[in-house]
Amino acid sequence: MKGGVILFRGTGAAARRYLESDRSTADEYYLEGGTALAEFAVSGQDGEVIETRTLDPEAYAAWVDWTDPITGTSMGTPRAASDRSKESPRFAEMVINAPKSLSIAAALHPEVSDALDAAQQDAASEIRRWLAEHSVTRVGPRNAREIVPVQQLQTVTVAHKTSRAGDPHRHIHFQIGTRIYAAGKWRGLDTAALFKQQGAIRALGTAVIAAHPQLAAVLDQHGLTLDPATGEVAELEPFNAVMSKRGAQVxxxxxxxxxxWDAAHPSEEPGPVVWARLKAKAWEHERPGKKPSVLGSEVGWRAELEDAGFTPNPPRVRRAAPVTLDELHIExxxxxALDRCAAGASAWTMHTLREHVTRITTERGVQAEPTDLREFVQLATQLAAEDCFSALIHRRGVDGCVFVFR
Incomplete structure (x- = not known):
């Protein structure tokens, strides 16, 4: 998954415009009446979903303005300021996407389209669960704040099928509400902790899609090969650039x-948070405005691909066979994962350790159900942590306990 977590500080109306402008009119080919709906969910501290709702555009805008969709009551009053950067963040967003070749395959085959939708929804569900279990807030006066777990976390997902430029681009806007329920009242999400967790949740989303058994099986039925180590469709990967009009610009x-950034910060190296922000800024800069697209269906995309040399039944590209979790050596x-942590810093957090465990598992080319993958990553992370000692402890690991080798 590309891109990091960004904070949205605008109004509900502005958030609605932002979502509506993030796709081309080709997306309306897939949408009922051309109306994108937001899927709202409330998760408990154990990660389980408590309640779900489908929000129409008006209800979605109200949620962004801190109205609880369940009760219809206010969750607080956003802070206003002349400087937008000082206004209250309404939600934190990350985009759940997949390699371009998967979007191309989905545009060519309806069955692949359904399977990719399911895989991305599974990725969203795993990320939602993990965040509900690990998100925190701070309670008490500034000089005596306590870190407490979130009791209820609200998230919204909005699925898009195309890019603004009219290319196939399957992605889900995953929005994390910054109003959470904890210690008996509505409070603000600790977004500083969230930024420290973003590497782990990006790796998780990538792993779920790349390892998805049903997606791989449907692709195979159409003569296509999902490379479990990269998530790319081997036969379609050469056409990524053709269907990525914004790639060179970004x-x-x-x-x-x-x-x-280098000129403004001599002798410094950008860390993961800085990199995430630079990448998000690169994607946002000079984005093409919403405009009518001549590619209103898969027919137009297929024509573009054929002009670039695509044939309906491309020769199979063989990749290493996927492995099962039982074939991996958890030790x-x-x-x-510890080696990578040590190579990157003298101390590291549990979130960083989990990120490396997840990425290495994906690189091994594993194929597994999301639940089994989650359990394996958890066990491997715990095993790695046993070889470390805590150098600095934060209650419930808001910064993730800082570890060094024993």
Whole structure:
């Protein structure tokens, strides 16, 4: 998954415009009446979903303005300021996406489209569960704050099928409400903790999609190969650039913003949070405005692909066979994750350790159900943590306990 977590500080009306402008009119080919609906969920501290609702555009805007969709009551009053950066963040967003070749495959085959939708929804569900279990807030006066777990976390997902430029681009806007229920009242989510968790949740989303057995099976039925180590469809990967009109623009933007950051911070290296922000800025800069697309269906995309040399039955590209979780050596995964942690810093958090465990598991080319994958990553992370000692403890690990080798 590309991109990091960003905070949205605008109004509900602005958030609605933002979502509506993030796709081309080609997306309306898939939508009922051209209306995108937001799927709202409330999760408890144990990660289980308590309640779900489908929000129409008006109800979604009200949620962004801190109205609880369940009770219809206010969850607080957002702080206003002349400087937008000082206004209350309404939600934190990350985008659950997949390699471009998967979006191309979904545009070519309806069955793949359904399977990819299911895989991305599974990724969203796993991320939602993990955040509900690990999100926190701070309670008490500034000089004596306590860190407490979130009792109820609200999230919204909005699925899009296309990019603004009219290309196939399956992605889900995953929005984490910054109003949470904890210690008996509505409070603010600790977004600083969330930013420290973003590497772990990005790795989790990538792993669920790349390892998805049903998606791999449907692709195989159509003569296509899902590479479990990368998540790419091997036969369609050469056409990624053809169906990525914004790719070159984003690369130029990122190079420019990286150079500007280096000039402003001599002798410094950008950390993961800085990198996430630079990448998000590169994607946001000079985005094409919403405009009518001539590619209102898969027919137009297929024509573009055929012009680039695509044939309906491309030769199979063989990749290494996927492995099962039972074939992995959990001790090796844990050890490799610790090596990567140590190579990156002298101390690290549990979230960083989990991120490396998840990424290494994906790189091994594993294929597994989301629940089994979750359990394996948890066990490997715990095993790796046993080889460390805590250098600094934060209650419930808001920063993730900081670890070093024993």
């Amino acid at each position: 690369e130029r933007n990122l190079a420019r913003f990286e150079a500007e 090796e995964i844990a050890s490799r």
